[in-house]
Amino acid sequence: MRSESELPLDDVPFTIPVADRVKRLPPYLFGKINKVKYEKRVAGIDVIDLGMGNPTDPPDRRVSDKLSEALGDWRNHRYSVSNGLGNLRKEVAKRYFKKYGVSLEPDSEILACIGSKEGFSHMCLALLGPGDTAVVPAPTFPIHAYAVMLAGGNVIQLDVTDPNEFLRNVAYTCEHLFPKPKVVVVNFPHNPSGTTIELDFYVELVKLAKRYNFLVMSDFAYADICYDGYKAPSFLEAPGAIDVGCEFTTMSKGYSMAGWRIGFCAGNSQMVRALGTIKGYYDYGIFQAVQIAAIIAMRHCDDAVDEVVKEYEQRRDIFCDGLARLGWEIERPKAGMFVWAKIPEPWNKMGSIPFSMKLLEEANVAVSPGRGFGEEGEGYLRLAIVENSQRLRQAVKQIGKCLKDEPLAVSD
Numbered sequence: 001m002r003s004e005s006e007l008p009l010d011d012v013p014f015t016i017p018v019a020d021r022v023k024r025l026p027p028y029l030f031g032k033i034n035k036v037k038y039e040k041r042v043a044g045i046d047v048i049d050l051g052m053g054n055p056t057d058p059p060d061r062r063v064s065d066k067l068s069e070a071l072g073d074w075r076n077h078r079y080s081v082s083n084g085l086g087n088l089r090k091e092v093a094k095r096y097f098k099k100y101g102v103s104l105e106p107d108s109e110i111l112a113c114i115g116s117k118e119g120f121s122h123m124c125l126a127l128l129g130p131g132d133t134a135v136v137p138a139p140t141f142p143i144h145a146y147a148v149m150l151a152g153g154n155v156i157q158l159d160v161t162d163p164n165e166f167l168r169n170v171a172y173t174c175e176h177l178f179p180k181p182k183v184v185v186v187n188f189p190h191n192p193s194g195t196t197i198e199l200d201f202y203v204e205l206v207k208l209a210k211r212y213n214f215l216v217m218s219d220f221a222y223a224d225i226c227y228d229g230y231k232a233p234s235f236l237e238a239p240g241a242i243d244v245g246c247e248f249t250t251m252s253k254g255y256s257m258a259g260w261r262i263g264f265c266a267g268n269s270q271m272v273r274a275l276g277t278i279k280g281y282y283d284y285g286i287f288q289a290v291q292i293a294a295i296i297a298m299r300h301c302d303d304a305v306d307e308v309v310k311e312y313e314q315r316r317d318i319f320c321d322g323l324a325r326l327g328w329e330i331e332r333p334k335a336g337m338f339v340w341a342k343i344p345e346p347w348n349k350m351g352s353i354p355f356s357m358k359l360l361e362e363a364n365v366a367v368s369p370g371r372g373f374g375e376e377g378e379g380y381l382r383l384a385i386v387e388n389s390q391r392l393r394q395a396v397k398q399i400g401k402c403l404k405d406e407p408l409a410v411s412d
Contacts, residue, residue, distance in 0.1 A: 024149050030372055033356060037366050048395045050383045051366040053191070053337045057256045057311065059297070060304035066296040070289035080285035083276050084112025084264075088291045091298040092249075092264050100234040108269040109242070111276055112286055116221050116250040116263035119275065121147040122282065123217060123246070123265065126274040127183055128153035134183040135170055135214075139373035139380075141191045144219065148183075156181065159376055160190055163197045167204055174212035184209070187219040189232055189335035192373050192382040196230065196334045202238035209244040215271065216245030221263075224254025224305055226335040227313045236267055246271045253337065254305040255297050262286055262294050312337060315385040315392055322396030326403070339383040340370075347403065348379050356381065363402035365395045 033051065040047050058064070070076050083089070089106035096102040104110055113119030124147040128134060132153040136144040137160035145155045156177075158169045174180050186205065188197045209216050218235035226232050235247045246267030252258035265275055279285075297304075319339060320330045329342045342348070347355050352369035359365045368384075370377030385392065 021150050021152065025146060030368065032353075033360060033366065033369070036357070036360055040360075040364065045364060047360070047364050047366055048387060048391055048398070049366045050385070050387065050395060051368045052386075053253075053384045054386055055253065055256045055258050055337075056386050056388070057308065059256045059260075060301045062300055062304075063255070063257070063293050063297045067289055067293040070292040073289075076288040076292065078288070080288040080291065082279050082283060082285040084110075084285065085288065085291045085295070088112055088295050089264075091295050092266065095298055096234070096236065096266060100237045102234060102236045104236075104266055105269070109266060109272055111265045111272050111279075112291065113248070113263045113265055113275075113279075114283065114286055115252065115261040116219065116248040117143055118261070119263055119265045120144075120217065120219060120248050121150070122278045123248075123271065123275045124148050124151040124153070124183075126278045127151075127215060127217075127271070131179070132182045133177065133179070134185060135173060135181045136185045137166065137187055137190060138375075139192055139370065139377035141187060141219070141373065144185050144187065145374075148185075153182075157374055157376070160187075161193050161195050161376075163188075163195065163201050167201070167208065170205075171208055171212070174208070174214065180212055181214050183215045183217055185217050185219065186235065187221075189222040189226070189333070191219075191222065191336060192338055192368070192370070192377065192380075193340045194331075194333035194336050194338060196232065199233040199237055202233060202235050202241060205235075206238045206240045206244060210240065214244075215268075216241070218245060218247040218267075220247050220249050222253055222336040223249055225309055225312055225337055227309070227316065227332075228334055230334040232335055242267055244268065246275075251294055251297065254308055255294075255301065256308060257294070257297070260290050260294070262290055312385060315387075315389055318389050319383070319385055319392045319396065322393060323399075326396065326400050337384055337386060339385060341381045341383055343370075343379055343381060344403075352378055352381060359399060359402060363395075363398040365398055365402075 037047055089110040092110050093104045093106045096104050128151040130152040134148040134153055135156045138157035140157055148155050158166055160166045223232055235241050246265055248265055250263035320332050324330050328344050343355055352371045356367050356369040359367055368382040370380030
């Protein structure tokens with residue numbers, strides 16, 4: 001047998017040496033679920049998709065109409081400024097002051113992003129590198145960990161379901177780790193667990209940041225979706241917060257503009273400038289017509305956001321009531337677009353991934369297994385309330401029918 005070096009050149013296998021940063025990423029745990037979901041839909045099977053927080057509702061007509069109008073102006077089809085239109089950043093500043101009493105400088109403390117996920121990821125690239133460490137909440141929304149990994153940093157995951165314990169663990173980590181964490185990521189209302197906090201949490205976090213010299217990145221994606229009179233505080237409301245951190249918001253949820261890909265970074269001017277530097281190399285900003293429509297949304301569509309929240313609250317109640325009737329242990333979320341549901345006995349012995357596959361294959365309901373959000377998520381499902389009320393009722397019916405008989409293999 002000839003050695004590889006003796007083979008004709010055309011017969012030598014060609015390999016693609018991907019970067020180490022790609023090799024560091026763990027296997028995608030939702031891959032099999034997405035594959036089965038796709039195959040079912042190709043086969044014409046109706047799958048009720050509660051797996052992804054992808055709003056199914058359209059944005060307000062006033063926003064769509066403004067987009068159509070802006071499309072007719074040829075000037076809007078050129079490259080835009082990478083940090084966002086000045087008037088758009090001014091609207092973000094007005095909204096922060098109106099909702100949270102926070103004064104921001106539009107030119108230096110606000111930057112428009114291609115969705116909050118992009119801004120968060122590129123901020124990690126701007127702040128972190130090999131040898132740096134970031135603390136992220138657990139269960140962990142994947143990008144909070146993966147963006148750190150892709151930047152070359154190390155991740156420490158701390159349970160966030162008890163916010164006060166999270167703060168104590170942050171302090172303990174800073175006391176005992178060398179070098180200390182450079183960044184602490186917070187995400188309230190939390191995805192996936194729905195955990196919420198009050199402003200005093202951020203007040204204490206700012207004190208810790210100044211004591212231990214770490215930066216704070218707040219993912220505030222679910223700022224607008226709050227129920228039962230709860231109002232999610234902004235990190236930037238805490239005294240001194242702008243000295244140590246920044247916050248990411250998005251128009252995807254409250255304004256139902258998920259596919260438009262428009263979000264914002266606000267806060268510490270040096271952090272905002274660092275993000276702007278990275279983005280200056282990577283992109284040419286958001287399509288200008290989208291930015292103009294977003295200005296109209298923030299100026300005139302607060303009533304539409306209120307209606308969206310009422311709709312989600314109704315869906316939450318219908319869905320949680322339905323699962324409770326099936327015997328599930330349900331804690332109604334005070335905010336966000338997800339129900340973080342404990343897998344009921346005896347099915348919890350299966351593990352969240354096999355159980356999610358069972359619901360998809362037998363009930364035609366797609367959900368996100370808790371294991372996809374780290375070890376702390378095992379035993380739970382994340383269920384997105386993005387479908388309309390009728391579809392959610394049908395999902396409960398199909399889940400109940402699927403689980404009506406307890407399998408011997410699980411109960412043994």
